[in-house]
Structures are given as structure tokens and as C-alpha cells.
Amino acid sequence: MAESATRGLSFGEIVDRYDRFRPGVPAEALDWLVPDGCGTVIDLAAGTGALARSLTGRARQVIAVEPDPRMRERLARNCPEALPLHGTGEEMALPDGGADALLISMAWHWMDPQRAVPEIARVLRDGGTFGVLWNHRDLSVPWVAELDRFTRTLRAHESGQEVITDTPSRAVMDPPTGSLFNPLEERRLTWSMTMTAEDVVGHLGTDASSVALPAAAREAVDEQVARYLCDELGLAYDRTIELPMAGRCLRTTKVPGIAP
Helix, strand or coil: CCHHHHHHHHHHHHHHHHHHHCCCCCHHHHHHHCCCCCCEEEEECCCCCHHHHHHECCECEEEEECCCHHHHHHHHHHCCCCEEECEECCEECCCCCCEEEEEEECCHHHCCHHHHHHHHHHHEEEEEEEEEEEEEECCCCHHHHHHHHHHHHHHHHHHCCCCCCCCCCCCCCCCCCCCCECCCEEEEEEEEEEECHHHHHHHHCCCHHHHCCCHHHHHHHHHHHHHHHHHHHCCCCCCCEEEEEEEEEEEEEECCCCCC
16 A cells, blocks of 8 residues: 555544544535536545535435445444445446446545546546645635644654744646546635634644654643634634635546546
């Protein structure tokens, strides 16, 4: 298994936090990504089922493919309407051409593009939709960028790494379409989530760099972030804040008559 895929499986170690605090997918994004009259849609790298739940009712069948058994167990409880399957972007135990759409939320960067793209093309029917989406904190908002920088500095200290002061790049390589898919279309959107301090701390703790820390170090970071939210943003007790979010969606369709 590739190193990136192995790191992706580490999210199962925080399944409770991930399930509670990971942001969902805005309806506006799904309106754009899910084709009308969708019969079968695959939620690839489905996690605990946030996307799968939102897809229920938009397609006759939702298949949730997830490699981590801890995530898959929670997914089955969260979304009994979906069919949970073990699998990865590189290998899915699904028939050729059986799906009308396949979506990946916040997980494309864990996959091997050279192997995943042909496998995705294999399970989609001709003309089927392949969509990728990301949702993240909107770092164009100054106070959000400062919170992000503060949190990353804490994690770097706890892990013994060099402190990074620059805002991280959100750039992730887009799926290569090659001859199997039509050119990518793009849509960007912004929204906000109403959160308490506990919610914000929990949400920040689902970042990959947090998951990589030992449990004691994660707890230490959580405590310091909670103090920062109280002291710098006045977010304490039952007060709430609107956390700005930003999303990027890509979609394409499978070229008819071309075998993977």
C-alpha cells in the first residue's frame, strides 16, 4: 500500500471525532455534481458517511466504498440506506460500467492517480460523472488564517518539527483526465458553519497533521487552541461563531466507447 494511502487510514484512529466534527458537503455542491436521474452513485473514500447521507435521496442506490474498517462500521450505522464496501480508489469490487456517478470528498490526494483514474473509469458507465470536491476553512479570511497558523505552530512544536509560519498551499493535483474523461469543469463556493469553541477545537483536530500526533500531544494542542479561542476571539461557554468555509468542486464525464 502506498504511503499516502497508509496515512489516510490513520483517520480511523479518531473515528469519533471525525464523525462528529468533519464538515459535511453543501447542497449547492451536490446539486452541481450529481446528475439528474442518477441511478447508482459511488461515494469513494466514504469515511463515516457524511457524503453518503447527503446522497441518499439523490440516487436510487448509494454505494459507500471505504478501506478503513473502523470508518466503515460507523458509516453503516450512520447511513443504513447506503451499501458499505471495502475498497480503495485503486481497487473496487464492483462490476464494470454499473455506476452513473462517482464522487470523492476530501480524499483524492490519498490516491494514486495513475491507478485510480482507470479504475474509476471502469466502474462508471459511458457518460457517467466523476466528481471531486474539497471543503476547508477559508484562509482568505485573516482571523481564520491566523487561527490556522497558530494551530499548525502548536502541532509542529509537539511533533518536534520546524515551525512553519507561511499559510499552507491548498493546491492538490487535479485528476488527470487523459483519453478516458472529458475536460474538467470547476466550481467554487463559500459558506459558513455555526460553531461553539468545542466544535472549532474538534474540527481543527480532524486535520491530517493533528491525526499524526500521539494522543497526549493532540490533547495538549486542543487545550491551547481552546484558550486561544477564548482569549483572542472571545469564544467561550455557549457562545457561537460563524466559521467561514470554502469549497472547490471538479466534475467530468467518461468518454463513451473507450476502455480503461
